[in-house]
Amino acid sequence: MRYCFGVDIGGTTVKIGLLQEDGTILDKWEIVSRTENEGEAILPDISEAVLKKMEERCIQKAEILGIGVGVPAPVTEDGVVNGSANLGWKYKEVKKELEGLTCLKVKAGNDANVAALGEMWKGGGEGEENLIMVTLGTGVGGGVIVNGKILTGAHGAGGEIGHICVNYSETDSCGCGNHGCLEQYASATGIVRLAKQKLQTFEKHTVLREKTLSAKEVFDAVKAGDEAAKEIAVQFGEYLGWGLANLAAVTDPAVIVLGGGVSKAGEILISFIEGPYREHAFFANKNVKFVLAKLGNDAGICGAAKLMMDDI
Amino acid sequence: MRYCFGVDIGGTTVKIGLLQEDGTILDKWEIVSRTENEGEAILPDISEAVLKKMEERCIQKAEILGIGVGVPAPVTEDGVVNGSANLGWKYKEVKKELEGLTCLKVKAGNDANVAALGEMWKGGGEGEENLIMVTLGTGVGGGVIVNGKILTGAHGAGGEIGHICVNYSETDSCGCGNHGCLEQYASATGIVRLAKQKLQTFEKHTVLREKTLSAKEVFDAVKAGDEAAKEIAVQFGEYLGWGLANLAAVTDPAVIVLGGGVSKAGEILISFIEGPYREHAFFANKNVKFVLAKLGNDAGICGAAKLMMDDI
CATH class of the missing domain: 3.30.420.40 (ATPase, nucleotide binding domain)
Structure with missing residues (x-):
């Protein structure tokens, strides 16, 4: 069994889930979105939370497929955000930065689009x-x-x-x-x-x-x-x-x-x-x-x- | 060099092109769209025109990638049309029927959508x-x-x-x-x-x-x-x-x-x-x-x- 993290970044909290490949949510929790200083702590906080969870559950990097991230802003195909008012972000290379922090594969998308994908996969649009x-x-x-x-x-x-x-x-x-x-x-x-x-x-x-x-x-x-x-x-x-x-x-x-x-x-x-x-x-x-x-x-x-x- | 046929079916004429893989149009011509009897002759006419052109130019089947077809109606992903007023068609399995006639691979789409793809490839949207x-x-x-x-x-x-x-x-x-x-x-x-x-x-x-x-x-x-x-x-x-x-x-x-x-x-x-x-x-x-x-x-x-x- 392999795992995946799903991250939903909001202006107040960041929701994080640990999922199995088949979509079963094994664990979920929230951390505060620290939006001060142009939201510079948000991605490092996510990285820390994810790595801590892996340690806690004795999950190895090889067992993790990667981290998916929803952001309240337009996100380009290559994971770049050109400003998010809710998070304080200006230009931010979400994929690149979070991959650098975690050494895990990252894919980012707009939060509303990502929610739609979730509803297609396991929700009203299954x-x-x-x-x-x-x-x-x-x-x-x-x-x-x-x-x-x-x-x-x-x-x-x-x-x-x-x-x-x-x-x-x-x-x-x-x-x-x-x-x-x-x-x-x-x-x-x-x-x-x-x-x-x-x-x-x-x-x-x-x-x-x-x-x-x-x-x-x-x-x-x-x-x-x-x-x-x-x-x-x-x-x-x-x-x-x-x-x-x-x-x-x-x-x-x-x-x-x-x-x-x-x-x-x-x-x-x-x-x-x-x-x-x-x-x-x-x-x-x-x-x-x-x-x-x-x-x-x-x-x-x-x-x-x-x-x-x-x-x- | 391999080739491909592009077919644009209209209510009056069918436009047919012989293209190289790189999009160069080597030949193009038109045949009449015979829309009588629920347009039953249209696909056989296209098949005949295509096979004749291959004979004329001594092109073997192995050199042909396939036939792309634009139809003036909604076309599903698997090449089915549920009626085209312009062509007289009722339910028509375009892909299946034309593949049967030509023994070539066929892919069909809506004509306006297909034209948009053409403009992306080689036209205003290149x-x-x-x-x-x-x-x-x-x-x-x-x-x-x-x-x-x-x-x-x-x-x-x-x-x-x-x-x-x-x-x-x-x-x-x-x-x-x-x-x-x-x-x-x-x-x-x-x-x-x-x-x-x-x-x-x-x-x-x-x-x-x-x-x-x-x-x-x-x-x-x-x-x-x-x-x-x-x-x-x-x-x-x-x-x-x-x-x-x-x-x-x-x-x-x-x-x-x-x-x-x-x-x-x-x-x-x-x-x-x-x-x-x-x-x-x-x-x-x-x-x-x-x-x-x-x-x-x-x-x-x-x-x-x-x-x-x-x-x-």
Whole structure:
């Protein structure tokens, strides 16, 4: 049996997993992401954690296939990051530096793309080789998997699903500076934005006025039959469904996996997205399956490990 | 030296090329596409043409790497077509049938995707491995190349660029049944549609009133300084530029190649697309190069040959 490390670097913590070749997670733990001084300690900390774990479990270097790493930034095919705001990194040769530190083989990719690969391997997209994963969190991230491989793109920025335009007449700005990005309607913050707008014009009673607005409160209210909440969910579903129909026309997936915090609302989420999707999708793409992500926080370490093993 | 056949099947003619491994076209010719009786003669005709050419040039089977084929329909990875309106085909196992007829190795792909591969290999995208080609003809077709390979998708329908939505409030229908597809604004017929709309409200003099409207007349008038024509071109560029910015956010190309009949307008076309593209593109994709296709009608046979050789 051989092993592999999957590493998911976030702005607050680094998740690390020790996996078997077959994807079984033998161990997982977190270390703090030390982002001060341009995040210079992050890779050395990961190296130390990995080497310590090998010692602890008496695993030899020859038994380790390598380390897969997910980074919150575009990552080129050769493992270079040109800046990550969340980590404080400027130009960083992730693969080269971590290989130097550990003497293990390293492969790095964008965290959202890597999570998509994880969901393909062991999660909601298991058994499929062509999928889109959309991560509905604070922002909207995502990954496109084509023939079992991440669509990385020329600058490592493939799969930036949150920044396709779904409303050409939007006047509010997205965090990226553009207007009408999917992220403005389908992220947790986007749903709150839609809710605030709705409450300004909605004249009947709604439980949402009594709550601190959040994506969770909105979908809880939908489940309780609240009318205003349903209208917000319909808007959310229209934007996301239509946006995904556009993506599907280009990438032709077999399945679309919905993940991230917002997806914890469950199957009801799909019910709002599927209708608009099937209405607007190109005929060849109408029968795409929608599924919820299954791996939760493990998608990153799992996909990172898979990314590395695919590179052997 | 070994050889390869590149075949580009169209609704009227089949273009066939005999190529060297290095992409040099040694010979090219056309045969009629016999689409009657559900197009049953098309593959046997191609087989006959190919075998005759080998006899004529005294080329042995061992010297032929195979036959690459572009088909005007979605084609799955294993060479199956589920209907092509242009050819009269219903379900057709292109690869299997043509291999049976010729005893040569066959690889088939969608014609627009195959043309994109041709432009990557020997045309406007030479030297790049990640590109989008958009073919502005009667419709809008296209292909996405990722790491040097066609993005085929789960149903062989990848790269259907013409059917992403670029106007969510459009009421006119696209040929596909949807509303607001890129094809409704950026194809030759789409440009004529925009021109007709413009002439209804444009009150000053324009040479376009004296012409039979066509995409060529519009761009000729733009070059002659006609104000109405320029406004039409600006609209065309807005829709296409914004649509391509959306595509780029997902596929992250290094270069975008513009082909098809409309692209014969030349560099001036790019001047109308680049501005809106760079305004709306996600930051990582802003510096994409725009180039014109170079291979013209040879893109299909060239790309088909490349498709086959990549499969060896």
